[in-house]
Structures are given as structure tokens and as C-alpha cells.
Amino acid sequence: MSFSDLFDSGFKKRNEDHFASIVRVAMDDGIITEEEKAFLDRTAKRLEIGENNYAEILKNYKSHPVNPPTSYDNRLERLYDLARMVYVDHIKGDHEEIVLCKIAIGLGFSSKNVKYVVDKALTLVSNGVDLDTFMAEIKTMNQ
Numbered sequence: 001m002s003f004s005d006l007f008d009s010g011f012k013k014r015n016e017d018h019f020a021s022i023v024r025v026a027m028d029d030g031i032i033t034e035e036e037k038a039f040l041d042r043t044a045k046r047l048e049i050g051e052n053n054y055a056e057i058l059k060n061y062k063s064h065p066v067n068p069p070t071s072y073d074n075r076l077e078r079l080y081d082l083a084r085m086v087y088v089d090h091i092k093g094d095h096e097e098i099v100l101c102k103i104a105i106g107l108g109f110s111s112k113n114v115k116y117v118v119d120k121a122l123t124l125v126s127n128g129v130d131l132d133t134f135m136a137e138i139k140t141m142n143q
Contacts, residue, residue: 013067015047018078020057020064021103025085027061028099035088043081066106075107076135083121097122117141 022043026036044054057064069075086100100122101114109117120141124134 012048014069016049016053016057017064017067018081019044019047019049019054020061021066021078021106022081022085023057023061025082025099025103026088032058033088036085039085039088066103068106068108073135075109076138077131078107079104079109079117079121079138080125080131080134083118083125086122087125 019040023040026032026040032040040054043049049057069078082100082103086097097118101118104114104118105111117138120138121134124137129137
């Protein structure tokens, strides 16, 4: 096995774990709506999740760990994706928010301010901001 094969498999595994976290949020209410399905389809394509892996992750999404990225920007990207998934449900204040807080802690956000970060993330997503604006706003929210 070459070095590039190791890198590719690690990258693929992180994407699958991230996708499983998104599926976990979507499945928190026990169903995947058409809007959630469309979002999952787009996210899977962006993360290069193949059809077979997609189906397997849907069945066994809880078997994937929440692997925190080492980069703060990558953590923000994942939080953005997850907040969009919660927003698609149009259920603010529901159990999915609690799940999002737990996943955010797993991504490396502080448990002391995770509720504040998640609330800000959901507000930004509900205002329709793009990823760059989201990242800038989260980075400067304490200033």
C-alpha cells in the first residue's frame, strides 16, 4: 500500500464520519424528510460519498465516531453543515439542537460556550448566510 493510499483512505474515512454526523442529526426525529434527503444527497456528493457507502451510513450512522478536525476552519465548516441540517427541519429548540450541541462538543467546541455557538450558528443559517460569512461571524462573535 502506497503513502497516497493511506492518505486517501484517511480522508475518505473522515468524510464518511462527518456525513454520519449529519445523518445522526437528520435521524434524531426518526425520519428523513424530502428536504433532509436533498441536503444529504448534496452533502454526500460534496464529500464524495459513493452510493454504496451512502446506503451503509444511513443504516449504521451511529457506528461512526465524531472525529474533530484539527483545523478551526474545518470545524466551522462542519458546524455550518450540521446547523443547515437542523435548519432544514424547521425545528428550533427541539431535541436536534441538543444533539447538535453534543456533536459540536465532539468537534472540539468548548462545553462552556457551545450553546451560545450553536444558537449563533442556527441564527446565521436561518438568515441564509453563506459559508464564508458564517465563518467570519462565528470567529468574531465574542468581539
